[in-house]
Amino acid sequence: MKKSDIGVGMYLLAAVIFFIIPIPSFLLDIMLAINISVALIILFNVLFVKEVLDMSFFPTLLLFTTIFRISLNVSSTRLILTTGNPGNVVTTFGNFVGGGDMIIGAIVFIVLILIQFIVINKGSERVSEVTARFTLDAMPGKQMAIDADLNTGAITDKEAKARREKIQKESSFFGSMDGATKYVKGDATAGLIITFINLIGGTAMGMMNQGMDFQSAIMQYGILTIGDGLVSQIPSLLISLSTGILVTKGSNEADFSGVLVKQLFGIPKVLYIVGTVLIFLGVVTPLNWVLFVALGAVFILVGRNISSEIGEENIEEEVQAAESEAEEIRKPENVVSLLQVDPIELEFGYGIIPLADVNQGGDLLDRVVMIRRQIALELGTVVPIIRLRDNIQLNPNQYIIKIKGIQVTEGEILFDHYMAMNPGYVEEEITGIPTFEPSFHLPAIWITEGQRERAESLGYTVVDPPSIIATHLTEVIRAHIAELLTRQDVQNLVNNLKESNPVLVDELIPKLLGLGEIQKVLQNLLKEGISIRDLLTIFETLADHAATTRDTDVLTEYVRQSLKRAISSKYFPANETTSVVTLDPKVEQEIMQSVKQTEQGAYLTLDPEKTKSIMKSLGEEISKLENLGKSAIVITSPIVRMYFKKLTEDYYKDLIVVSYNEVESNVELQSVGMVTA
Structure with a gap:
């Protein structure tokens, strides 16, 4: 056992023993001196502690000191009634502190009781009750703030866990303090009752056992009683004062005395x-x-x-700031910090600042948090921290989006206006400022608040400026999410999977594939908008085929086939026939014949004229689908899919290329054309 365990155990055991066994007056003097010392230690600890949770065991401490003090009160009462000699401490408090006069001592004692019972205890009890209530009411808001900081990347998981634990400790502490103040209140009441019992009992004992007259008995035992009351109530008053200081101190992490003096003077x-x-x-x-x-x-x-x-x-x-x-x-490391590049940046002119300023009602920061959550659910990867900055060099209503420090797109909005877009079937026009929607470059019109209701009633799609920026940012992130996936991100995904599937991860990494090769496979999937959220299926497929090939492009095709349920649900709606374009078998054969395998991977050596002819035919078939209002989807054989996708991505970036092995058997397809050479 630790020495501290033995000390606390003896402290409580002594309190119990003093209730049962009479103790001599010299031992009572020692215990009373210890009681006063403990009260002073608690008072100054509470005064100088920097944070309220540093005294988290204070409610338990209140119970310990209260029971110990009452046990000493019982022991001194026993000595007063049996021997009339309660020891030096009680006698000195009665004669010196009480002025050697029962009336003066009684007045001092009553004043102490009133101060403790009415002023300090009453205030501490009310403050504890209100603090506990407000702390519990504030818990959901604090938890949401922690989640928001965690989602934006402002804090780490470890910091978020520490903050949550601190909030829970605070609520438990103030809840306990709300009840612990009742100990102090009950202690004051018990001290008052014990004092009256001592006075009455001592006077009766003096008159009956010692043959004293009433005046002599009440004077002698009255002074001893007042001394006993003072010697117990002064430590009790110190503990009550400590309680009041602690509950009114709150959770300020500061030097209490220094701040108090500074605020006062x-x-x-x-x-x-x-x-x-x-x-x-x-x-x-x-x-x-x-x-x-x-x-x-x-x-x-x-x-x-x-x-x-x-x-x-x-x-x-x-001077210090200038220095x-x-x-x-x-500093040489200051130059190094300039080399760091933020993965994603959103810079905007001063006219857009109100949209990002929470104090002005802006919710752009909340939308950024939702974007990261949306991408995580949709694609199964964590979006890096998105930096929001104002840039006075931009036009007031302009914003730009940077990926790894390089501008990739820009947009412009009109503050206090709305963007109205015609979905294609609205014939009646509305007046406004012509513009283009920045995400998809669709024609649109800027309208005022007064025109919004009419535009919506006519069938226009109406969006506000924050939604425009958020949608644009989301589309840019989707387009570049593959290059934003770093090896460290992959390692974090691997660590998460390893918690539930350690055998699979140990089999795959690093025995069959390295982290970089897995990164390439995941990037290939994200580049075509395929979610990597089902990481278990992806890793099992890689573990099945990595023994035969380490070509990341071929492994990607195997993974896509194992994810065919997800691919089918993404591109082919249930209970609906989907219009697609197929690839001429002759074209497929020519593409396969032009594939050259090297140590660095495979590449196409197709004749430029042949490529041009295929792209022309593909463009015509895509136009057919777009005229029908359908998405451009091309179905190919499994072995050709990845090469045809590489061939077309420079011409038709958003073209969806799917192999037959990636389509569920219950999906209904209708070919509306064939790509020929």
Whole structure:
């Protein structure tokens, strides 16, 4: 057992023993001195502790000290009634603190009881109750704030866990304090009752056993009783004061005494006013002018001293700030920090700042959080932190999106306007400022708030500026999510999967494939918009085929075939016939014949004229689908799919190419054309 365990156990055991076994007066003196010491230790600990949770066991401590103090009260009562000699401490408190007079001692005792019971205990109890209520009510909001910071990348999982634990500890602490203050209140009540019992019982014992008259008995036992009450109530008062300090201190992580003095005497003009008022009262009124004038002069001098210190501190802070800036510039690592590139940046002009400022009602930050959640659910990967910055070099209503420090797109909005887009079937036109929707470059019109209701009633699609920016940002992230997937991201995904499937991960990495090769497969899937959320299926497929080939393109095709249910549900709606374009078998054969295998992978050596002819035919077939209002989907044989996709991606970036092995058997397809050479 630890020494601390033995000490706490003996402290509680002593309290129990004192209730049962009579103790001599010299031992009572020792225990009373220890009781006063413990009360002082608690008081100064509470006063100087920086955070309320550093005294998280305070409610338990209250219970321990209360029961120990009451046990000493019982022991002193037993000595007073049996021997009339409760020891030096009780006698001294009765004679010295109580003035050697029962009436004076009684008045002092009653005053202490009133201060503790009515002032300190009542206030502490109310503050504890309100604090506990507000702490519990604030828990959901604090939890949401932690989740928001975690989703935006402002804090790590470890920091978020620590914050959640702190919130739970705070709620438990203030909830316990709400009940623990009842101990202090009950202790004061019990002390008052015990004192009256001592007085009545001691007087009766003196008259009956010692033959004393009533006056002598009540004087002798009255002084001892008051001494016993004072020696127990003063530590109790210190504990009550400690409780009040702790519950009113809140959770400020600061030096309590330093902050208190600074807040009280930190404003020079307040001291000037107080000093002037005191001097005025000393000169004009019959008050002791020496005392008031001297005290007023002291306040004025202290105010001047503080004013000069504040001025010196401001100068020192300015000098220190300038030196710090110069030192930062001179630091060699400052240049290194300039080399860091943010994966995703959204820069905007000053006119868009209200959309990003929470204090002005902007919700752009919340939308960024939702984008990261949406992409995570849709594609199964974590989007890096999105940096939002204002840029005064941009036009007021302009914004740009950067990927790895390079601008990839831009847009412009009109603040306090809405963008109305014709879905294609609305014939009636509305007046506005012509523009193009930045995400898909569709024709649109800027309209005012007053036109919004009419535009929606006519059938126009109406969106607000934050939605425009959020949609544009989402589409840019989707288009570049493959290159944003780093090896570290892949390692994090592997670690998550390893928790539930350690055997699979150990079999695959690094025995069959390296982390970089898995990254290439996942990037290939993301590049074509295929979700990697089902990582278990992906890794099992890789483990099945990595023994025969390490070509990441071929492995990607195997993975796509194992994900055919997800691919079919993405491109081919259930209970609906989907129009597609097929590939001429002759074209497939020519593509396969032009494939050259190298150590670095396979590539096409197709004749440029043949490529041009195929792309022309493909363009005609895609137009047929677009005229029908359908998405451009080409169905090929499994072995040709990846080569045909590579061939077309420079011409038709958004073309969907699917192999027959990636289509569920219950999917109904209708070919509306064939790509020929």
